[in-house]
Amino acid sequence: MKRFLKLSLMALALQLALDGPAVAATPIVIQTWGGPFTDALNSVKVDIEKSTGTQIRLVTQASSVAGLQRLEAQKANPQVDLWMTADATAATALAEGIIEPLPKDLIPNLKDIPAKLVYPAGPTIWSSPRGMFYRADRTPFPIKKWEDLWDPRLKGMITTSIDQDKGMFIIIAAMLAGGNEKNIGPGFEKLKALKPNLGVIYKADAEALKLVQAGEANVAGYGVLGVVYKLLGPDSNYKFVMPARPQFMSVNLVTMIKGRPNRAEAAKVINAILDPTIQERIVEQLGSIPSNKNAKAPERIRDVIPPLEDLVVPDWDYVNAHYGEWVERWNREIVTR
Amino acid sequence: MSVVASAGGADRQISRWRGGAGRGATPYLLLVPGALVVATFLGSLVVAGGISLRDANGALSLVQYKRFFTDPFYLDFLWRSLRIAAYSTPITLLLGYPYAYVMARSSPPARLALTLILVIQLFTSDVVRAYALILVFGNNGIVNRALMGLGLIDSPIPLLFHEAGVAIGLILVPLPFMIFPIYSVLKNIEGNLETAAASLGANRARTFLYVTLPLSLPGILAGVVLVFLFDLTAYVIPGMLGGGYFNMIANAVFDQAMAVLDKRFAAAISMSLLLVTLAILYLIHVIGSRIRRAER
Numbered sequence: 359m360k361r362f363l364k365l366s367l368m369a370l371a372l373q374l375a376l377d378g379p380a381v382a383a384t385p386i387v388i389q390t391w392g393g394p395f396t397d398a399l400n401s402v403k404v405d406i407e408k409s410t411g412t413q414i415r416l417v418t419q420a421s422s423v424a425g426l427q428r429l430e431a432q433k434a435n436p437q438v439d440l441w442m443t444a445d446a447t448a449a450t451a452l453a454e455g456i457i458e459p460l461p462k463d464l465i466p467n468l469k470d471i472p473a474k475l476v477y478p479a480g481p482t483i484w485s486s487p488r489g490m491f492y493r494a495d496r497t498p499f500p501i502k503k504w505e506d507l508w509d510p511r512l513k514g515m516i517t518t519s520i521d522q523d524k525g526m527f528i529i530i531a532a533m534l535a536g537g538n539e540k541n542i543g544p545g546f547e548k549l550k551a552l553k554p555n556l557g558v559i560y561k562a563d564a565e566a567l568k569l570v571q572a573g574e575a576n577v578a579g580y581g582v583l584g585v586v587y588k589l590l591g592p593d594s595n596y597k598f599v600m601p602a603r604p605q606f607m608s609v610n611l612v613t614m615i616k617g618r619p620n621r622a623e624a625a626k627v628i629n630a631i632l633d634p635t636i637q638e639r640i641v642e643q644l645g646s647i648p649s650n651k652n653a654k655a656p657e658r659i660r661d662v663i664p665p666l667e668d669l670v671v672p673d674w675d676y677v678n679a680h681y682g683e684w685v686e687r688w689n690r691e692i693v694t695r
Numbered sequence: 696m697s698v699v700a701s702a703g704g705a706d707r708q709i710s711r712w713r714g715g716a717g718r719g720a721t722p723y724l725l726l727v728p729g730a731l732v733v734a735t736f737l738g739s740l741v742v743a744g745g746i747s748l749r750d751a752n753g754a755l756s757l758v759q760y761k762r763f764f765t766d767p768f769y770l771d772f773l774w775r776s777l778r779i780a781a782y783s784t785p786i787t788l789l790l791g792y793p794y795a796y797v798m799a800r801s802s803p804p805a806r807l808a809l810t811l812i813l814v815i816q817l818f819t820s821d822v823v824r825a826y827a828l829i830l831v832f833g834n835n836g837i838v839n840r841a842l843m844g845l846g847l848i849d850s851p852i853p854l855l856f857h858e859a860g861v862a863i864g865l866i867l868v869p870l871p872f873m874i875f876p877i878y879s880v881l882k883n884i885e886g887n888l889e890t891a892a893a894s895l896g897a898n899r900a901r902t903f904l905y906v907t908l909p910l911s912l913p914g915i916l917a918g919v920v921l922v923f924l925f926d927l928t929a930y931v932i933p934g935m936l937g938g939g940y941f942n943m944i945a946n947a948v949f950d951q952a953m954a955v956l957d958k959r960f961a962a963a964i965s966m967s968l969l970l971v972t973l974a975i976l977y978l979i980h981v982i983g984s985r986i987r988r989a990e991r
Contacts, residue, residue, distance in 0.1 A: 421953075423953050423954065423956070424953060427952075427953070450956075521954055557856065557938070558856050558938035558939060558940075559938055559939020559940070560939070561934060561939075565935075568826065569829075572826075572829055572830060572833055572835060572836075573833065573834060573835025574829060574833045574834055574835065574855070574856075574938075681954070681955060682955035682956075682957055685950055685954055685955050686768075686955075689768075689942070689950075690768060693939045693940050694940070695857065695940060
């Protein structure tokens, strides 16, 4: 019996040595969003671990800002190697010295990322189109452009948000009225005219879909494609529109946290995430556009995304500096009955 | 016999603790977990208090408090939180007391069922409960659909996304916090007292008013404190059922801390809320003491 046990244990050890992933003992900790983002990364995790020989551990953040606050608290003793975040928040973290420039020579896949998508804080991993989504069966007309939101037939039907993408909805309103993020006044005036059509304000992107599904709103006046992406289809009542102008995509970056010991391993993981095959598998689940020029966007969103001719890239440093004023003004002037 | 033996064993164990070598250390060791919790809590308060006393340049200042107490816009968050807590709590009491009464007077199986209903609610997250309320009271919810189905209304009544919607949530969601303290007091009231009152000629209403209700006051006070504080500091319920149109003070703190990233102002609002809460707790304590003194 003892001999049998000994042999079994030896066989098991041999099996593990031959088949087990050859991964480093210290994992690379990636901080990312929960829900579909964690699911998407989990689906490619084993392959990344195999190709890099590095173990990966995912920790979730409620939002980019919540993630930033955690990293601020850990600044003296960082616990995260790689951080996935929106470009606006990455700019803040870079200014605060939380993230460090990438060792580009260790990330060969960077050559396939368009230069304009490589930010000082890190490279874009995917871009998430923003627009409007709505229930066609409950909306009196097909929505095509941002200005349609002001149609009186949509009275009380719209849900929107200021929290999503640092007030991008206000910037869009400003651009429709001849302003921009540095001349936001016309945006607030434009939004005052939208007040009768606003029914409910959402905070987190997934909440917008919940409100539309529950029938509390019929139109998400500012929505994330990834949230509704899996419900879209030729026979579906859910429609997503990315108007021709102005166009906006939230750019999600992967950044490297300063003060962590495993820089080379972390760079290998970034390289693997930027690999076209891995990118395609991730964006297929998120309804996003990959940053690697050799990777294709998911088939289902190709019809939804128009030619990206008027893509807006706000000055995030300026937005970050003035966002507090906008929130206060939004609360004082817009979300009042 | 075995019970006596075991009780004797427990006594010996206790006396060993009291008289043994570790006599001095054991109680203090047992205090360690509690002390850690208190230290963490107080440490957070000290940090938040310290942050709240800094201006934008980091210098010592009361400017954040001045901003909060002089700007009607921010004071309104405090006022509306106090107002909604003040009227939601009594309504929760009116709904919760009969439930607790029935629970205390029902048979064990019925009591178990009633307790389970509350426990399930208690262990469900506020987000889920708030979403459930949207499905019940929303434009497309059960209530509106029923009223329209009965032909009583032509279009949905907007029950949510304003103050009344938040109040509905703040009345229903904290019900277990009201019911359990009242129930725990009611079930310990001697049935003989009510029988004695009845035998002396008191009808059921009089017995309830003069015997049961006064004796259950400690439970009512505990429930009122818990529910009032739940309502005053609510975040998820106003966030979801207010639809962005009726934010309360916790939402203002969140916005400042997480959206605007102005931690100093967020800390000042939090500390102000804490002071108001302590003042209210003291007031309730004084009222409770006076009632108890008057009863004696």
